[in-house]
Amino acid sequence: MEAAPGGDAKRIHDLALQIITEKQPVRVWPLLMERLTADLPCDLAVLIDLNWAAGTGHALTGSPDWLHEAPLDALIHAHMRSHPLLRHYARTRDRTPLTMDEVADDRWWKGEAYRAGKDAIGIDRQLALPLGSAPGRIRGVIMSRSGRGFSERDLEYAALARSLLDTVEAHEAAAFARPALADPADYKITPRERAVLTLLCEGLTAHVIGTRLGIKPATATKHTENLYRKLGVHDRVAALRKAHYLGLVPPPS
Structure with missing residues (x-):
């Protein structure tokens, strides 16, 4: 049974409170990934940062923890330009959470990129939460689950979560940034x-x-x-x- 939308709002509120009171800034994004996979729920969540113009990018963090040993950067470099969700955000600069089912056609489900992702990390149905980013870049969270697709309720939760993620980035920059440190x-x-x-x-x-x-x-x-x-x-x-x-x-x- 799906959770009621009001429950989603409370979960996002509780997560926001947990984040702004977190005393260890290094825990913020891992905490977010863990909670997103549990609250939606989904099998995995990955924070990505892509230079679309250069065709390069990285998976910055993710949940569950075994993802840190997975070949995420290799998958990004090999297949990012054929990924329907990423292509949509690169072309439109849209920041609406969308599912793979909304933008992909049969070529994706039968293609090499889909098979490579499924074989490497078990990705199937995907939901993207795009974040603010500079021109030519894509930054956001890609969530995935096996078997069933994402519902309208899931998209409502994603819209709430996406707003929270943008706020977290702003909070992190204000509260924890160390400009003198190297990247x-x-x-x-x-x-x-x-x-x-x-x-x-x-x-x-x-x-x-x-x-x-x-x-x-x-x-x-x-x-x-x-x-x-x-x-x-x-x-x-x-x-x-x-x-x-x-x-x-x-x-x-």
Whole structure:
């Protein structure tokens, strides 16, 4: 049975309150992805940032946690221009949440891009929540579920959620922005890895980092290993020194 629209409004209100009172800014977007998948519900949600003109882009964060090990960037680079939802937003600059069923034809469902996504991460029916972005770029959340499509009630929830996501971006910029810090994307460091790096600076163990971020300790360890590789180091001390030198984290007090 589908939830009543009034229940959706309360869930969005409660989520907004949780976000603005969140004391750890690194948790905001992972928290959003987790709640979106639970409240809609859907199987997965991914925050993407695409340079449409260049044909490049990244999956910034997502839920469930196993998505961080999936080949999302490879899928984006290979198939973004054939993705009907992304093509629609690139062409129109529309910011209305839409489902794949509303914009795709038979060529999508029978095509290579659909098969590649389904084989890699099990995507089937999709719903997009586009966010504000600069010209030539697409930023938003792609949600997916298997089997059944999205209903009118789901679209009503998505419209509420999309407004919240825009507000979160503005709140994050005002409350947590650190203009002096380098952009982790320049070093191919994801937001989740940046979160792990920030907590590594506090001297926390993989177990505690996992608890703070709501992930398994083994996943926190894997993110740490990825950070070492991207920073070109082999241990925590060297990683923190390199991160300070590059401006990825604030200088030690």
